[in-house]
Amino acid sequence: xxxxxxxxxxxxxxxxxxxxxxxxxxxxxxxxxxxxxxxxxxxxxxxxxxxxxxxxxxxxxxxxxxxxxxxxxxxxxxxxxxxxxxxxxxxxxxxxxxxxxxxxxxxxxxxxxxxxxxxxxxxxxxxxxxxxxxxxxxxxxxxxxxxxxxxxxxxxxxxxxxxxxxxxxxxxxxxxxxxxxxxxxxxxxxxxxxxxxxxxxxxxxxxxxxxxxxxxxxxxxxx
Amino acid sequence: xxxxxxxxxxxxxxxxxxxxxxxxxxxxxxxxxxxxxxxxxxxxxxxxxxxxxxxxxxxxxxxxxxxxxxxxxxxxxxxxxxxxxxxxxxxxxxxxxxxxxxxxxxxxxxxxxxxxxxxxxxxxxxxxxxxxxxxxxxxxxxxxxxxxxxxxxxxxxxxxxxxxxxxxxxxxxxxxxxxxxxxxxxxxxxxxxxxxxxxxxxxxxxxxxxxxxxxxxxxxxxx
Amino acid sequence: xxxxxxxxxxxxxxxxxxxxxxxxxxxxxxxxxxxxxxxxxxxxxxxxxxxxxxxxxxxxxxxxxxxxxxxxxxxxxxxxxxxxxxxxxxxxxxxxxxxxxxxxxxxxxxxxxxxxxxxxxxxxxxxxxxxxxxxxxxxxxxxxxxxxxxxxxxxxxxxxxxxxxxxxxxxxxxxxxxxxxxxxxxxxxxxxxxxxxxxxxxxxxxxxxxxxxxxxxxxxxxx
Amino acid sequence: xxxxxxxxxxxxxxxxxxxxxxxxxxxxxxxxxxxxxxxxxxxxxxxxxxxxxxxxxxxxxxxxxxxxxxxxxxxxxxxxxxxxxxxxxxxxxxxxxxxxxxxxxxxxxxxxxxxxxxxxxxxxxxxxxxxxxxxxxxxxxxxxxxxxxxxxxxxxxxxxxxxxxxxxxxxxxxxxxxxxxxxxxxxxxxxxxxxxxxxxxxxxxxxxxxxxxxxxxxxxxxx
Numbered sequence: 001x002x003x004x005x006x007x008x009x010x011x012x013x014x015x016x017x018x019x020x021x022x023x024x025x026x027x028x029x030x031x032x033x034x035x036x037x038x039x040x041x042x043x044x045x046x047x048x049x050x051x052x053x054x055x056x057x058x059x060x061x062x063x064x065x066x067x068x069x070x071x072x073x074x075x076x077x078x079x080x081x082x083x084x085x086x087x088x089x090x091x092x093x094x095x096x097x098x099x100x101x102x103x104x105x106x107x108x109x110x111x112x113x114x115x116x117x118x119x120x121x122x123x124x125x126x127x128x129x130x131x132x133x134x135x136x137x138x139x140x141x142x143x144x145x146x147x148x149x150x151x152x153x154x155x156x157x158x159x160x161x162x163x164x165x166x167x168x169x170x171x172x173x174x175x176x177x178x179x180x181x182x183x184x185x186x187x188x189x190x191x192x193x194x195x196x197x198x199x200x201x202x203x204x205x206x207x208x209x210x211x212x213x214x215x216x217x218x219x220x221x222x223x
Numbered sequence: 224x225x226x227x228x229x230x231x232x233x234x235x236x237x238x239x240x241x242x243x244x245x246x247x248x249x250x251x252x253x254x255x256x257x258x259x260x261x262x263x264x265x266x267x268x269x270x271x272x273x274x275x276x277x278x279x280x281x282x283x284x285x286x287x288x289x290x291x292x293x294x295x296x297x298x299x300x301x302x303x304x305x306x307x308x309x310x311x312x313x314x315x316x317x318x319x320x321x322x323x324x325x326x327x328x329x330x331x332x333x334x335x336x337x338x339x340x341x342x343x344x345x346x347x348x349x350x351x352x353x354x355x356x357x358x359x360x361x362x363x364x365x366x367x368x369x370x371x372x373x374x375x376x377x378x379x380x381x382x383x384x385x386x387x388x389x390x391x392x393x394x395x396x397x398x399x400x401x402x403x404x405x406x407x408x409x410x411x412x413x414x415x416x417x418x419x420x421x422x423x424x425x426x427x428x429x430x431x432x433x434x435x436x437x438x439x440x441x442x443x444x445x446x
Numbered sequence: 447x448x449x450x451x452x453x454x455x456x457x458x459x460x461x462x463x464x465x466x467x468x469x470x471x472x473x474x475x476x477x478x479x480x481x482x483x484x485x486x487x488x489x490x491x492x493x494x495x496x497x498x499x500x501x502x503x504x505x506x507x508x509x510x511x512x513x514x515x516x517x518x519x520x521x522x523x524x525x526x527x528x529x530x531x532x533x534x535x536x537x538x539x540x541x542x543x544x545x546x547x548x549x550x551x552x553x554x555x556x557x558x559x560x561x562x563x564x565x566x567x568x569x570x571x572x573x574x575x576x577x578x579x580x581x582x583x584x585x586x587x588x589x590x591x592x593x594x595x596x597x598x599x600x601x602x603x604x605x606x607x608x609x610x611x612x613x614x615x616x617x618x619x620x621x622x623x624x625x626x627x628x629x630x631x632x633x634x635x636x637x638x639x640x641x642x643x644x645x646x647x648x649x650x651x652x653x654x655x656x657x658x659x660x661x662x663x664x665x666x667x668x669x
Numbered sequence: 670x671x672x673x674x675x676x677x678x679x680x681x682x683x684x685x686x687x688x689x690x691x692x693x694x695x696x697x698x699x700x701x702x703x704x705x706x707x708x709x710x711x712x713x714x715x716x717x718x719x720x721x722x723x724x725x726x727x728x729x730x731x732x733x734x735x736x737x738x739x740x741x742x743x744x745x746x747x748x749x750x751x752x753x754x755x756x757x758x759x760x761x762x763x764x765x766x767x768x769x770x771x772x773x774x775x776x777x778x779x780x781x782x783x784x785x786x787x788x789x790x791x792x793x794x795x796x797x798x799x800x801x802x803x804x805x806x807x808x809x810x811x812x813x814x815x816x817x818x819x820x821x822x823x824x825x826x827x828x829x830x831x832x833x834x835x836x837x838x839x840x841x842x843x844x845x846x847x848x849x850x851x852x853x854x855x856x857x858x859x860x861x862x863x864x865x866x867x868x869x870x871x872x873x874x875x876x877x878x879x880x881x882x883x884x885x886x887x888x889x890x891x892x
Contacts, residue, residue: 073296073299077343104329104772105551107326107331110330117296145824146815152817152821152822152823156817326550328774364598369601370601372598375592379594519745522742523789549776553776553778559743559776566746
């Protein structure tokens with residue numbers, strides 16, 4: 001018996017060596033920022049490039065599921081087909097900007113309801129054994145002294161996400177904090193845009209790279 | 224053999240006579256108007272009374288599932304536990320007022336998204352073999368010359384529901400048309416409230432009875 | 447004596463014949479519709495052309511004082527320099543669309559305050575012996591079945607102006623009624639725009655002519 | 670000569686001593702906070718008491734001109750009768766909260782228009798030789814980490830007033846800064862209200878005293 005095993009062992013090892021690693025499917029679930037994140041130069045594309053550079057390309061498969069104008073309840077509406085049916089291993093949820101912003105046009109999301117839909121998404125992911133990663137909403141306007149119209153509300157929704165993440169042991173990418181810290185030192189003229197965004201909201205190259213770096217850093221801890 | 228059957232027959236018939244009829248479970252799915260509809264004097268309570276009066280109490284079971292402040296996406300969020308898991312036979316969907324009204328407070332529902340969530344609910348009911356009945360949103364303000372602030376928007380959302388019902392062969396209770404017709408002849412002073420509502424939105428006795436009558440009429444055609 | 451008079455009479459008559467008539471200065475006070483009204487093809491330009499065609503050019507001087515985005519309180523802010531200091535004889539006040547429309551962006555005008563500012567303008571004109579002419583706000587969207595979002599509110603503000611005009615004996619150009627009547631018969635496809643407007647609000651050629659006709663008709667009664 | 674003077678001097682001094690000092694009329698021009706400021710316990714009443722305590726009662730006459738719900742353009746509408754016609758010496762302008770707050774109900778004031786009306790008031794006061802004192806809007810919500818919904822917008826409008834005051838050499842009472850500083854150290858639980866306000870906006874005893882102290886301090890420099 002032992003001999004037989006001895007003969008088999010190298011073959012078995014060889015098998016493993018050649019067997020393709022099961023890639024982790026990572027879905028980025030969000031709004032127009034995520035939609036653009038999948039384009040060339042976008043943050044998802046950048047994460048993909050970084051994974052290749054670091055020889056980790058065989059470990060991840062990246063899928064962008066961002067749709068412009070989406071609020072948290074829009075994510076919930078397409079949660080089954082766009083996320084659950086795709087059988088991902090990890091899901092980044094990056095939402096909240098439109099929930100706050102669209103209040104100015106009459107169709108934002110009430111604070112309490114934001115939390116309910118958010119929890120419905122994260123709790124379902126966890127129940128299905130899918131790893132969620134939550135992100136705070138970045139910015140609507142880049143002024144660094146809290147004089148952007150929606151700063152108060154964005155801070156409130158971001159703070160809720162932070163507390164939710166802590167209470168539910170969900171990994172957090174605190175984009176809002178990252179952006180505010182970056183703008184504190186890199187926006188001396190206190191400009192509204194053109195530091196990390198093109199138009200106060202949507203990311204320019206630097207913005208996409210900042211998001212990519214932060215997400216990639218968390219992603220590698222989840223391997 | 225024949226004798227035996229002859230003897231059994233009366234017994235079998237008797238069995239059927241005493242066997243309880245499987246009641247149809249009717250869920251009323253909506254907002255505060257429906258929540259109040261389940262209270263004494265409310266439209267659901269009135270439908271229940273009418274069914275008893277007409278000796279049809281054994282055919283229906285009525286369940287109110289209304290929650291104050293709900294918009295169409297709030298219905299969608301609790302659709303599974305509050306409706307699908309209850310295994311209803313018939314579901315009245317009476318929603319839209321908050322979707323329009325809350326625009327004035329920054330958190331209404333965009334027209335196109337209203338349709339998407341609405342369809343997600345109705346299409347799922349149909350797929351599960353549950354009979355949907357759709358209702359147009361009644362009123363926000365009772366003036367009868369289209370000078371209530373939200374009249375334009377309510378008309379738009381109501382018209383969408385009418386067309387959706389027609390295109391998808393879903394029974395329709397056109398509450399908005401009923402209310403407007405009633406107010407045309409019964410609101411000579413063009414008052415804002417106190418004809419069919421207490422407060423421009425929530426139904427008084429007459430309003431509840433008008434809704435009850437209209438729904439009950441449709442319900443009996445679905446037996 | 448008689449002879450002398452007889453000799454003088456023709457001269458005196460001649461004097462009157464050649465003495466230039468004091469033109470009435472007509473100011474059009476309003477928002478972007480009025481601002482565009484002063485451009486070629488605009489309603490003010492059309493009124494000017496009509497006055498020439500009807501040999502009444504020597505009787506009127508037309509001045510456009512429209513500024514884009516103006517609400518009733520913006521008119522009040524520039525009332526002194528733009529109207530009173532110009533010493534007009536007649537002032538058309540055509541405002542209300544932005545007061546209603548901008549509610550959707552958070553900065554419309556409360557109904558009661560609309561009335562207060564409106565009255566402050568009209569009452570001051572009257573006190574100064576200047577003839578005001580008030581106009582109801584035309585349309586935001588051209589659908590003819592009251593399914594344009596702001597129809598209810600526009601109807602309300604228009605109705606207030608009608609009643610104000612009647613109570614204060616101010617000539618009224620009921621543009622909203624004119625537009626609605628026109629659209630009832632000339633918008634069979636129930637389109638949102640392109641009947642009297644280019645973009646749901648701003649007037650195309652037909653719209654400008656309709657306004658010009660209505661104002662010119664009233665203006666001639668004020669000679 | 671000397672004797673004569675010596676005899677006259679006491680009499681002259683006596684004359685001055687008995688001649689009534691011309692009191693400076695101080696108008697507080699604002700919204701509901703100022704309306705309540707004139708009530709017992711309100712900030713105007715407190716300033717009045719402080720002036721008596723400091724034996725300066727004969728130097729000032731205090732007049733409250735606050736009306737609930739007022740925005741900057743409402744002040745402008747009643748500027749002539751409520752301020753100019755009263756011939757004040759000093760006018761405190763304390764406005765901006767409703768301009769920001771009411772955006773949430775559709776009828777706030779655009780940022781650029783806020784500035785135009787504000788300047789129209791202050792510039793007119795200066796032209797008439799009346800001393801304006803401007804105040805930044807205090808708070809809508811007392812949380813001290815910029816998570817109150819309107820914090821961004823309030824900061825923006827307050828910052829505009831600060832810069833306007835500096836550029837136009839107008840004395841400033843920076844209430845917002847005062848409130849934020851106070852809340853930083855005196856609101857450890859990060860409560861929404863009940864530190865300086867009763868309801869997130871309207872001042873409680875401490876709030877009224879804080880405003881009274883700050884205004885009184887500036888007022889004494891204007892003697």
